[in-house]
Amino acid sequence: MSERRKRLQGRSKLMAYIAAGIVHAIIIGAMVFNFSSKPESIEADFAEKVDVVKATTIDESEIQKKQDELKQKEREQRRQKEAERKRLQKLKDDAQKEEKRIDELKEKQKQELEKATELEQQRKEIALKKAQEEAKRKQEAEERKKQEDARKRKEAEAAKKREQERLQQEELDRIKREEQELAARREMNERLAQEEQMIRQQRAQQRATTLSSKYAALIKQRVQPKITISPDFSPTLSTRMNVKLSSSGDVRAVRIIESSGNSAYDRAVETAIYASSPLPIPSQDEDPDVNKMFQDLTLNFSIDGR
Amino acid sequence: MNQLINKSAFLLLLVLFSVAFTAQAQVSIDISGGTVRGKPIAIVPFRTIDGTAPGTQIDQVIANNLKISGKFEPISANNYMSFPSRSEEVRFKDWRFIDAEALVIGEIWKLDTDLYEVQFRVFDVARELEVGQGKRIPNLRGKDLRTAAHIISDSVYQAFMNRPGAFNSRIAFIKRSEIEFQRFRYRLMVADWDGFGEQEVFASWRPLLSPAWSPDGRFLSFVSFAETGSVIRVMDTTTGQHEIVAQFKGVNSAPAWSPDGRQLAYSTSQNGSPDIYVYDVNSKQHTRISTHYGIDTEPAWSPDGRSLLFTSNRSGKPQIYSYDFARQESTRITFDGDENANASYDYNGERVALVHDGGQIAVMQERTGELTWITRNKFDESPSFSPNGDMVLYASEQDYEPALMVASSDGRVRSKLEFVQGDVREPSWSPLRQ
DSSP states (O other): OHHHHHHHHHHHHHHHHHHHHHHHHHHHHHHHHHHHHSHHHHHHHHHHHHHHHHHTSSOSBHHHIIIIIIIIHHHHHHHHHHHHHHHHHHHHHHHHHHHHHHHHHHHHHHHHHHHHHHHHHHHHHHHHHHHHHHHHHHHHHHHHHHHHHHHHHHHHHHHHHHHHHHHHHHHHHHHHHHHHHHHHHHHHHHHHHHHHHHHHHHHHHHHHHHHHHHHHHHHHHHHGGGSEEOTTSOTTOEEEEEEEEOTTOOEEEEEEEEOOSOHHHHHHHHHHHHHTOSOOOOOTTTOHHHHHHHTEEEEEEESSOO | OHHHHHHHHHHHHHHHHHHHHHHHOOEEEEEEOOEESOEEEEEOOOEEESSOOOSOOHHHHHHHHHHHHSSEEEEOGGGOSOOOOSGGGOOHHHHHHTTOSEEEEEEEEEEETTEEEEEEEEEETTTTEEEEEEEEEEEEOGGGHHHHHHHHHHHHHHHHHSSOOOTTOEEEEEEEEEEETTEEEEEEEEEETTSTTOEEEEEESSOEEEEEEOTTSSEEEEEEEETTEEEEEEEETTTOOEEEEEOOSSOEEEEEEOTTSSEEEEEEOTTSSOEEEEEETTTOOEEEOOOOSSOEEEEEEOTTSSEEEEEEOTTSSOEEEEEETTTTEEEEOOOSSSOEEEEEEOTTSSEEEEEETTTEEEEEETTTOOEEESOOOSSOEEEEEOTTSSEEEEEEEETTEEEEEEEETTSSOEEEOTTOOSEEEEEEEOOOOO
C-alpha cells in the first residue's frame, strides 16, 4: 500500500512540475510579443518631421505674408514643433513610460518570475520541505512504525517471554504442585507406612511381650533351681548379670553388672546361668527381633526376691 | 502441609522414641531364690589300668568328702550315661543331662605290687571346661589311696569353692573304752578328717580331755588327770613324746595354742577361781590374763593372736568374753541365750563356733553377734571349725550313742563320722597338714 501511495505521490509531483512549466512559457511568450511591436511606431514619427522643415524657406511679402505666414508657419511650426516636441516628449514620456512600464513590467515580470521562482522555490522548498516532511514523516512514521514494530516486537517478545515465563511458571508450578502432591502422597504413604509400622510394632511388641514374658518365665524356671544357695547367704543378697546368648540360647558370656558383694553368691548365680545353657529363648523362626532381644539378657538375682 | 510435616514429624518422633524404647527395653528378668543344696557333682568311678581294683574306691571317698562338706551333692553313678576316664571321652551333654555341674574323672594305674599312680581331671560342666590342672599323684601305696582321694577332693573343692578344702586335715578325739566292767581306758586318738584310720597317740586309765592342735599340726596339748588333779600335757604326735606344761594345784584345763604356736592359753584354778593363763613354750613362763573371781575357762585365740575368747560366768551364767591383749580388757561378746560356752574362731576370725544354751552348737558372726544354729540338741559339745571354716566338728549323740559329727558351717548338712565308733568325745580339728 505504501508503495502505491509513494508512486501516486510521485505522479502528482510530476504533474505539478509540468503545470508550472506551462505557466512560465505563457508568461515569457507574452512578454516577448510586447517588446517587438512598440519600436515600429516610433521610427515613422521621425520621418515626417524632416519634410516639414524644407517647405518653410521661399516668399518675403509674401515673405512678410510669407514671413507672417512663415512666422505663422514658424509659429505653427513652433507650435507644431512644440506640439511635436510635446508629442515627442509625450512619445518620449510614453516611451519612457512604456519603457518604465516595460521595465516595470519587466521588473514585474522579473518580480513575477522571481516571485514565481521564489514561489517555485517556495513551492519547491515546500515540496522539498513537504517531501522532507513527508520523508521525515515517513521516516518518522517508519521510525514510529519501527519503534512501534520494535515496541510491538518487544511487546510481542515480552508477551512471548511473559507467555514463556508464564508457561515456565506454569510448568514450574505444575512440577512443584506435582512434587508437592508427590511429596504429600509420599508423606501420606510414609505416614501410613509409619502407622502401619507402628501398628506392626505394637503388634510385634505385644507379641514380643507375650513371647518375652513366656520365655522370661521359662528362663526363670530353668535357671532358678540351679542357683545353689547356701543357708549362710544373707537373704538380702542380690546381683545383676548381663548374659550374652547365641541365637539358639547357648550361653556365650556372663558378665557381672552389679556384684552382690558375696563372691560365692555371684559365682553360684553365674554357674546357674552356665548350667542352664542353652537357655530357652524364642527361636528366630518365632520372632527374629525377640530372638535378638533375648540374646542380650539382663538377669536380676536376689535371694529373697525383694 | 505444615501440619502434615508436623504430624509426620511427631509420628517420626514417636517411632524413633518407640524404637529407642525397644532398644533400651532390654530383656530383664528377675530371678529370686534358688536351691539350698550342694553343687551337683558327678564323680566317675576311677578306671583301674593294669590290674584289679584296689580296696579303696577313690570315687566314693571323694563323694563322701564332698557330700559331708555340704558344698557338693554327688550324683549317684547309677544315673551316669557314660563313664569317661580321660578328657577326650567327656561329653558334656551327658553330664548336663543329669544336671551335673561338676565332673571328676580319673584312672588308677597299678604300676607294681602295692604301687599305684592316680591321675584325675576336674571339669566345670556348666561352663564346659576343664578346671584346675589334671594331676598325677605318683608313688602311692595301697593305704595311701585314701590320701590321694583327699588330695583330689581338696583340688575339686579349691576349683569350685575358691578356697582350700579340709580333707587332708585330721581330727583328734578322746575315746573311752570299757576294758573291764566299769573300768575305762581313755585314749587320745588321731584320725583322718572323716574319722578313718584312727590311731591312739596317748592312753590313760584316767580321763583325758580337751585335745588341741598346735598350728603346725605336730603337737597336741590335752588335759589328763593325775593323782594331784588335772594337768596339761603337750605331746609331739610325730615322736609320741609328751610333757606336762601346767600342773598347778586345782584344775588345769582347756589348753589352746596361739596362732604362732609359741604360747598356750589355758585355765587354772590355782588361785581359787579358774582364771586364764598363758604359757610361753620357749620361756616356759606362765602369765595370768584374767583375775576375775568368776570362772574363766576355755580360752581360744583369735587368728591374729591379739585377743582371746574365753567362757566366764562373771555375769552369772556362762557367756563368751574377749580378752584384748593390747588393752588388757575383757568384753562380753555373746548376749543371745542364757548360756554360751566353749567358743573358738574360724580361720579368719569372722565366726565363732560355740555351745549355746548348754547343748546346741551354733556359729556366731563375730561382728554382728548373729547366730546360726548347727544343732538344736541338748547335749552337743566341743565344736571346732575345719581349717577352711566350712565345716564344724562336734560331739553329739546318735541313737543314744555318742558320735562325732561334722556339719557344714551353715548348719544345713550334718553327717556322722561313720568310721568313728564307740564312746567318743572331745573332738578337735587339726589345722591343714603342712
